[in-house]
Amino acid sequence: TAPRGRNPRGQGERLRAEIIDAALRLLDDLADDQALSMRAVAREVGVAATSVYIHFADRDALVLAALEHCHTDLQRAAKDAESSAADPVAALRARATLLVAWSREHPGLYKVLHESTLNRRSDMSFKEEMAQHTTAAIRRCMDAGLVPQADAATVSLDLRTAVHGAVSLRVNQPELPWPPLEDQLDRFLVKLVGVPPVAQEE
Template structure:
């Protein structure tokens, strides 16, 4: 996602006819930058988003009825970008266990590196008030990745969906502890992920 600021990009010109979609994308990108800094959907204002890209606040309302609508669109974009990154990481290996490890590790690292977006995606008031059906994709793909390990004989046969839920809960907890308890000594995330894969999925310690 674009992390440049208006000052870095230079003064923006008025959108020409037919460029409304481009402006909508710029608004979403600006919201993502601010949400990652704020880590709180309630702290975001449409006026701040407008200032970020040098437009009038009324231009934001043309595309988004309110703050919730903008945050929801930003979270969906954030989720889509994360899935694309995970797919690229998985594609680097043919081994099902290595693919699963790459998937889980990238999710954990992304959450730690984008703490603000992670909190809005999972711990925000919007998350509590509004359904985000797009978030089911990550869970479904993790379940499918675990099932492939089971089918290949790399993990014990079982309920892949239940194992997936346990694994995602463990990674979520590991990330949350790092974000919310900075003074707590923690091992490298890679070591924890490897232990989760062994203890929860049943992969061999030497697999992946």
């Protein structure tokens, strides 16, 4: 990467954002937070390693900030997907479809976000926001009478368990003859949440 010019005074946040973006690209390629180095991130951005340490004390701090930024962007995209849906069931399906599509496009980031050792030694409570929004989306389906009444939190946990299991197995055992992920997702929605199959909604 070509050396990066110095930021004008007051644009330190711009460099911080570029460091986070670079870390996300590298993490997606590496699929392992332990394989990331601050020097590699610095090279990706085109700055000295000391410039990275100005913003992040160590690798864990950088990875955590990058994942939280990624999670925030993903939440925003999921909300946008829901906003154009015709009803609560369509909104839930749009949210779930977007999330599984992201996991397929970014298997490396998925592994770091959900399966890295960082999960066991750092606070990633920001991920709970995604779970809460999924529970709320299921509750709206129930309130509208579009799916059977049940405990929305339990149904949400069942759905998230199934989806994460399907994604994780694909990431870690890609050689297996997997069915289309969207088809599997629709079966989860039908069996675990009680939404009508796609063919019956036409």
